[in-house]
Amino acid sequence: MSNRTPLHIAVLAAGKGTRMRSRLPKVLQPLAGRPLLAHVLDRIAALPASGVHVVVGHEQDRVRAAFADLPMALNWIDQGEPHGTGHAVHRALENIPDAARVLVTYGDVPRIPVADLEACAAGDTVTVLAARVSDPTGYGRLIRDAEGRLLQIVEEKEASAAERAVDLINTGVLAAPAGALKGWLAGCEPAAGGAREWYLTDVVAAARADGVAVEIVESRDPGSVLGVNDRAQLAAQERMEQQALATAFMREGLALADPARLDVRGTLTFGQDCALDVNVVIEGNVVLEDDVQIGPGCVLRDCQIGRGTRIAAHSVLEGARVGPDTRVGPFARLRPGAELETGARVGNFVEIKNAILGAGAKANHLSYVGDACVGAGANLGAGTITCNYDGANKHRTEIGAHAFIGSNTALVAPIRIGDHATVGAGSTLSDDVAPGALALTRARQRTIPNWPRPKKKSDPS
Template sequence: MTLTLLDANGYGRIVRENGEIQAIVEHKDASEEQRQIKEINTGIYAVSNAKLHQWLPNLSNDNAQGEYYLTDIVAMALADGIQVASVEPEQAFEVEGVNDRVQLAALERQFQSYQAKQLMQQGVHLIDPSRFDLRGNLTVGQDVRIDINVIIEGDCELGDNVEIGAGCIIKNSKIAAGTKVQPYSIFDSAVVGEDTQIGPFARLRPGAQLANEVHIGNFVEVKNTTIGLGSKANHFTYLGDAEIGAGSNIGAGTITCNYDGANKFKTIIGDQAFIGSNSSLVAPVRIGNGATVGAGSTITRDVEDNSLAVERSKQFAKENYPRPQKIKK
């Protein structure tokens, strides 16, 4: 593999005759005429194993540096009547060498800059291309907007008019058209429908499947759960191993208690259900269509359609209650 550089100083030169490669000459051994050549050797070869073992014993260190040049196998191949072909990479950084972590970081930035440019040419609005990392494959629709410090990992797909807020991490996920993801949300193997609202600080774990127009708010975690059309969980909620119907509202602080210390169990919440704040739904349990769970309840039995379930201790008042006092020492 060869590469054409504006400044080829220090590299082995590709010597051609009538377009055919004749030799690779190291810089220190090159004549002034050969040093004007801009095509250089990248050090990457594809060679028959049998031929390589034939040629290697014949290498000599009779050169300016007193070294054994692997590049001499080119002349040996030609002497044996074997044609030497070459290809060039599309981008120079693809064959750039790395000797330390400083060079590795610099090369990574070149690669990320190249990927960012490709996305912008497809119409993606990157707020700051220098603060974007693509660590996999990204398929995009029209007018996608990505804010700073977003990381895309694995295979991801963003539909038309999707917006990703600052600091988000999206991994192996599919986000449909019109969805807005607020800053610092994390997706892993999630499927999100159209026109949903996610975050900020939301977490979608593997198996999260959100239908269209779902709202998932701040500090809500969703794992192995399907959520139906237009349902909402806007604050401080854990939804794990659950199935939630359409148009339901999950109040702040709700938890699906899916694990008994040994096994996982499922919570089913029907359509148009209302779960009051700070409720614990102990799986396996079913909340029916149109059912209401009063705030602060711990639900351990099924709740029928269009019914109200409340499970909490009765409030009482004790007048003139003497508060405990610190013991004086």
């Protein structure tokens, strides 16, 4: 492509995705936590395009809304009644100057290498992106002459047995001079009322009839240029994407117990000597500082984890900020607004929500701490709960530094427990406790010696 020839990119994203059997439009189906179309647009952003035209149809309002905040300028085009890929490109070309080179790609081919797109865009003639695959079922075949030049692209349902045996497939990605492409497409339009779709691939034969050479660019990564038409193909692309991410992370120094058992559905940033055990799921934006270890089966969503922290098995953290040298889990849950300061401890079956645990504070067993501030060095015994909700409003619990809360205690908010105060096990408190004081609400124990246990009634029969 000449340096002076503007590049325009047409993204075909109007398909309903019937084979997905989903109410969600196909291009919005998630891959690594993001819509398929988002991955395509990421790759397009690497090219020097003068315009990006996205052809939409089914659920187009929903598709547009999903990318309303995208910084990239997109020209959304309504395909209207769909009549095939040729019709979709025809609609896009109505918005593209004849002097431009147009690159056609697809919203359901999320992992296409940027190098493949660049190779197609760089030519001056018609360029077709091909892939050699072991199972070409479902794809158009590239038919070449004895010299290896492309003769035509044959759709599978119109291919002969010999043509179906060809393993060089059409990916659908094509680049051509826009003005010429308009003319070739117009000549390939099916007769009105005909049953045949308007195929973009027909322009290959039309270009050859005009004496125009058609170049083939063969992808070096065939698996990444295949489209997603059903959930099995989506799952295959998901595994390839996760493997690529895991490989990149390991090369950057992240230790993975098993790279095949990691799922990243967002952004993961990590420092030195971080390690993830098997079946860890990363969602949203997760930051791990140096020397963080994540145990098996953990889920982290929109979290920041401080240096030297250990997250034990099967813990779920969402919207949490965890300070240095803390210990979390196993089986702990940190909900949005949870903040753990340096050296805090949260143990098994403890839930923290919109609450701060000060430096060195401990909640090691079976507790709920919500809408609270727990002072440095405080200890919450097993079964401690902050009763923060009265049925209409949330209320705060304040627990002072080095306070000791006995097991099986209910703190009815709003309430303040002073520094170094002690609450006896089994208490339910609704009044503040002064610093250094002991508070308890247990009834005095009563013991009855030689208590006769109830006995089962004898069987009347």
